[in-house]
Amino acid sequence: MAVKKHELVHDNRNQLDLQALEQYIQLMNDQTNYKPPPQELVKNCQDIVKCLARASGNEEQLWTLLQTVEEYLLRIVNTVHSSIRHEIVTAILDKFYTFISDPQSDACPATSVVLIVLDCSDTEGTLSAARWLVQQGDNGPAGAGLRASLSCLYCWLYEWHGTPALGDWVMAFIKALEENERFDILIEVSVDNLGRLFLALDDPVTLRQSVADVIFHVLASLRESTDAFNRIAPHIGRVLANLATDSGQWSRQLLQNLVDILTATVDGLVDSLKGEAQDMFKDKYQDVILCLERHMASRGCRFLQQTPWRARNVCLTSVNTHAPMRKVGLLNLGNTCYMNSVMQALLVTRQFSTHVVLKMTAVPYWSKMGILFGKMMHSITTKLNPDEFFAVVKPPFFTRDNQHDSSEFLGYLFELLQSYEHCSDLNFDYSRPAVLSSHSRLRIVSQPALQGQASQSTSTDVNDNSEPASTRRSASPRPGSSAAGSSSSGQKRVSPDKEYVPLKKRMRMNESAFLRRDSFIDNMFGGVLLTRVECTTCHSSSLSRDVFRDLQLAFPDKPEGWQHTVQSLLEYYCSKESLTDENQYQCRDCGVLRDAERSVLIETTPKYLILVLKNFKTVVNRFEPKLQVQTKLMHTMYHNHTITLPTVRSQAVHSSYTLYAAVIHAGTTLDSGHYYTLAKDKDQWHMYNDDVVSASDEAQLNSLNRSSTPYILFYRRTDIEEGTTPSMEELPPKVQESVMSHNKHYVETVRKMRLTRP
Incomplete structure (x- = not known):
């Protein structure tokens, strides 16, 4: 293998040689028994993302190159050892996010082909990757990177048709933002792009199911927004008429969903207004209302079952401090429901769990609880194994695999925590039995x-x-x-x-x-x-x-x-x-x-x-x-x-x-x-x-x-405020590291399961 990395770019100018890129990858594909060393392999994959981001051309012009890239990336993620597979995929996603989160990058939509490393038929795996990116990108002021990323993905959605999995990925990214309650970003960016997204429904022949799902999801989520309705109102009549003239099953399905969502939007906006304001709205959108009345709205639209996006009163210069909507369960380790149930109640005791996570990272037993709470707050999965915590706090008189009393466990836990709340966790030996101090008995x-x-x-x-x-x-x-x-x-x-x-x-x-x-x-x-x-x-x-x-x-x-x-x-x-x-x-x-x-x-x-x-x-x-x-x-x-x-x-x-x-x-x-x-x-x-x-x-x-x-x-x-969940950035380094390690391990586990399926 004599192909060198620098050959992908001309030495005398900062321009991409797409032909050199294609030749390099094709040569790698032909040498099926050869793979570069792990670190070089990771670097090659990152460079591929960089080259694609700087490319230009439409799907037809880039078709051969994209096929070659897909073949190469699939071979790599399916054949490398699991110890570096996670590193490769993480490096690809990280470089991918670097381009889509930069509003000045003007990344080519062909970059989305690298998402082939994610199996979009595995919904949970795709969502976990999106959660990881949202978590990684929620560091800038007012979520600027997340805004740019969502805007870029929307643009690709209505400009590019060469990546079948793009719609599934955009939906996963939206759901990850929803779980983290970034409704301010979702509303602002979606309203700005809604007009062009809506017009994609005007061409049902080229419209994929996954893209249609994104459009309907956004429309239904913005059904309480007058601004959003203003963006699409001029196009509603034409889009409905075009869909109605096509007797095909796909067009009829699109038409029914659209009529259901728009009818619910109009009804909701009319009901929210009173008196003169309501009359003005009806006069302004009389043509739209008449157009919708020509069609029969149903009550079975699945997109209307979701809660509308509602903006929060947040400071735009601060990081997100809202708790994720996602709730995390605890695995039963053999009749440990009596402990699981107590920990879930203590987690929503927000003043308590927040103090544990932020202030008690250097205290015996408290620190273990803080790590568990941190994972329950910011895990990208919905299931956690609490064995590390339960192993040290289970009362010594409780026998394994037997059902015990949740109230008795809670009482013992309080005694244990109070006994050690003024001790240091430095070099603490958890193998020794806990000693309850005299003042806590x-x-x-x-x-x-x-x-x-x-x-x-x-x-x-x-x-x-x-x-x-x-x-x-x-x-x-x-x-x-x-x-x-x-x-x-x-x-x-x-x-x-x-x-x-x-x-x-x-x-x-x-x-x-x-x-x-x-x-x-x-x-x-x-x-x-x-x-x-x-x-x-x-x-x-x-x-x-x-x-x-x-x-x-x-x-x-x-x-x-x-x-x-x-x-x-x-x-x-x-x-x-x-x-x-x-x-x-x-x-x-x-x-x-x-x-x-x-x-x-x-x-x-x-x-x-x-x-x-x-x-x-x-x-x-x-x-x-x-x-x-x-x-x-x-x-x-x-x-x-x-x-x-x-x-x-x-x-x-x-x-x-x-x-x-x-x-x-x-x-x-x-x-x-x-x-x-x-x-x-x-x-x-x-x-x-x-x-x-x-x-x-x-x-x-x-x-x-x-x-x-x-x-x-x-x-x-009633005089005690509930409090808010600490954001990922507010967590102490020790807790952050533990949560990030847990999330990365989960992503790797999901990929490993996918790759070992028959």
Whole structure:
């Protein structure tokens, strides 16, 4: 092989010799057993992109050259070792983007032939490549590179017919911009090019299906834009007439789609106007309206199912800070749905997840969570493997491949994070068991004794100093927990011999601070309960304060068919409770056991309120009392989307909350079933069912089947702003590198799967 790279360009002038390019590639194609060294191969492919970008001529003039280039590129990507295939394709796409993103480059449309390295029949693979380019190009001021790229692709779409895959690639690029909510770019560039795109429908003979799909997608997405309608209005009559005169199936299909979209556009614009403005619009476009009325609009147009593009109020000099519309699921690694569901809820707790990603990259365990969150925010795939994170945070008492309790996992995770939030991740050894610091474990408040307390505690709210805090087990009855105890549906607070006590951090009344001010966990999720016990004889009372990160809500005894609500369970939790018989109160003033009343109020409200509904209870076997069975309470329940916490008067202004996430338990038994999450992000609800994510709505929470019961409810205080997802550029270098590496690995995996197909 004596062909040298410099022979592609004349030595004495900066002009392309297309004949030399064709000869070089043809020579390479003839030598099927020879391939240049990897680095030279990558450079050759980049030079091919450069030469094509500087070429001139139409499809007929460049036909032979393009066939030769396609043959060469296909042979390369199908025969090189996978270790360099990704490098070659990435280099080609990177050089390709360099030309289309430069508004001064005037790149030849023939450059699009290099897209042959992508299999456009593999929609996910093409979309992942487009996502990668959008992510790479979202660095310039106001997305200037993305604007230039989309404009260039639109121009090629109506000027060039020599690349069959061009329409599929343009559609993928548009969808990648949609996923990143770059609607400002989509609207501006699409409106500017809409007139020429629309006229492509005037020639159905040369119009490809993929190009038509792009045009209809853009038209439907701009159906709320008066400016866009103004651009095409002068041409509507002629295009409709030309399509109507052709009786072919393809023209009829184009005509029907166009009539459907334009009719919906006109109807929407008319409805958005009132009075004189509406009359002026009808007068201005009277001919268009009459023309559309001659055709029968249908309601089955698939393009009208998509949401119209709506511009955001963004600063044009800043980078994009909007969250991608794409939602990422988590793979189930063997009954890990109890962890997946919790992580999805924490991700949409935006103040929390943003802090973790931006501020905690050098903290043990937090850094692992930050990398997982970063991938969930900016992955170009829709499925993630969370094994690296779960391997270090899974509670040691949880067994692999067994279903466990999502609430118990959440409680342990908070304890773990708080224990290490002021440590350094430098050279941290994750192979050693985690050590929970003493201040993050359960501590008991000293309170007046109740009857029988000398032998054992009879209330979860009352101290038994003989019992070490570390023996208190987690939370109330929980689905899927191998360690959870029983619950009584009619009791607000149940004795430890019947139920495990939640892992709530408690502090003494004489301590100056109840919530750790240096703890981000407490700052986000911590609140303070004020418990009052009043003697019914002398009316003296005692107060105690408990720090909580969740409230465990039991169900009162009610007739069958009674509809409980979250609000009623909260009020029941805080209502007065009689302490009588074995639960009598040791009154200090009376000096003897007395009947008493106990009540609870929220003294300090958390920013994010977590409620756990006690959906299980223990039933004793009639014939064998030692055999106890856990049964699920499937009460009729209304899950309020807005609640008010019973608080002390000083906290009344911060007592209102709105629901934004719920972990659901599907199943009828304690040790089985499945967890998934319903969550709202940017006013849109989604269902996160492990690696499958689908759109949902808030009404679904109250229309679940009987065995699917909301278990953990996440509420946001109404004075707390939701916050936005950090952009890729805002991520710390460590997180950026991890996300980019993950995305590149995914692209390579997709290509490898495609190339190994039979």
